[in-house]
Amino acid sequence: MASSPRSPQPAELEISRQSRILAALSKKVIDLDELRMLAAQGVPDGAGVRSTVWKLLLGYLPKDRALWEQELAKKRSQYEAFKDEFLPNTHSEMIEQVDRDVKRTHPDIHFFCGDSSFAKSNQDSLRNILIIFAKLNAGIRYVQGMNEILAPLFFVFRNDPDYKNANFAEADSFFCFVELLSGLRDNFCQKLDNSAVGIRGTLFKLSQLLKKYDGELQHHLEITTEVNPQFYAFRWITLLLTQEFNFADIIHIWDTLLSDPDGPQETLLRICCAMLILVRKRLLAGDFSSNLKLLQSYPPTNIGHLLYVANKLQ
Structure with a gap:
């Protein structure tokens, strides 16, 4: 009797995905x-x-590879001009806030924190990007927490194995940060907070999504124990889950978030909903304080499984 085919091992799947991505990028x-x-x-x-x-997912690199070099040179030169224009700055409340936040960015990771010249130069880059962004976007300026959204972008670009790209991580991160935030600006714009498109509207969407897929859990959470989404999901959503998981897991979650052609918001809401469903037993057994504590300090979880569950909520 023929033996049944062996299912591929995780390492094999990883190599297969790697070769497919490399093939996709070589076109x-x-x-x-x-x-x-x-x-x-x-x-x-x-x-x-x-x-x-x-960079491709965020529209920073054009689809046509032949245009990459020219486009990157143009953008990187433009960023240098922004630095010349906006960085000879005087002290202001906004700059002090940026400085405070940059120093608090992932204090457990040497890349961002510590006394090394490398960490200090990375902090300087984050600071430059956030100040230039604030000065170019008077409608939003700088909002606390933007440093957390910038950090994964800068980390990934600064660690590009191609040192020529890594050296321009600051410029590349700036433009990708602008692009990413353009799809999220409603969550940061205080004027819109109470509108259907502001953060409250987004939190309501999460509540409705949970109601659709797990009405019992939504009722217990929001009606019985009165744990409203703004008590825990405000941070999840505005900071794109950067405070809820370890940094390596955040990077993997962002692979999925950035892959959404309509911007990260809908995928983000599905992941948030999946996070609730994955701890439903504990939530259903919990009261206000235990549920709030659980969701404000989300337990370690298998990210692959979380993303799998989130993907099913479509």
Whole structure:
């Protein structure tokens, strides 16, 4: 009797995904739909291409590879001009806030924190980007927490195996940060807080999504124990889950978030909903204080499984 075929091992799947992503990136004109589909499953760390993939997903790199060099040179030169214009700055309340937040960014990671010249130069880059962004976007300026959204972008770009790209991580991060925030600005714009498109509208969408997929849990959480989404999901949503998981897991979650052609918001809401469903037993057994504590300090979880569950909520 023939033996049943062996299911592929995780390492084999990783190599297979790696080769598919490398093949997708080697095309003269990148098929973004294909790249999104592959990246949504996670960009293999070993491929050394996450930096390029994210730049494509965020529209920073054009689909036509022949245009990359020219486009990058143009953008990087433009960023230098921004630095010349906006960084000879006087002290202000906003700059002090940026300084405070940059120093607090991932204090447990040497890349961002510590006394090394490398960490200090990385902090300087974060600071420069946030100040220039604030000065160019008077409608939003700087909002506390933007440093947390910038950090994964800068980390990935600064760690590009191609040192030529790594050296321009600050400029590249700036433009990708602008692009990412353009899809999220409603969550940061205080004027819109109470509107259907502001953060409250987004929190309501999360509540409705949970109601659709797990009405019992939604009722227990919000009606019985009165744990409203703004008590825990405000941070999840505005900071794109950067405070809820370890940094390596955040990077993997962002592979999926950035793969959404309509911007990260809908995928983000599905992941938030999946986070609730994955701890439903504990939530259903909990009261206000235990549920709030659980959701404000989300337990370690298998990120692959979380993303799998989130993907089913479509």
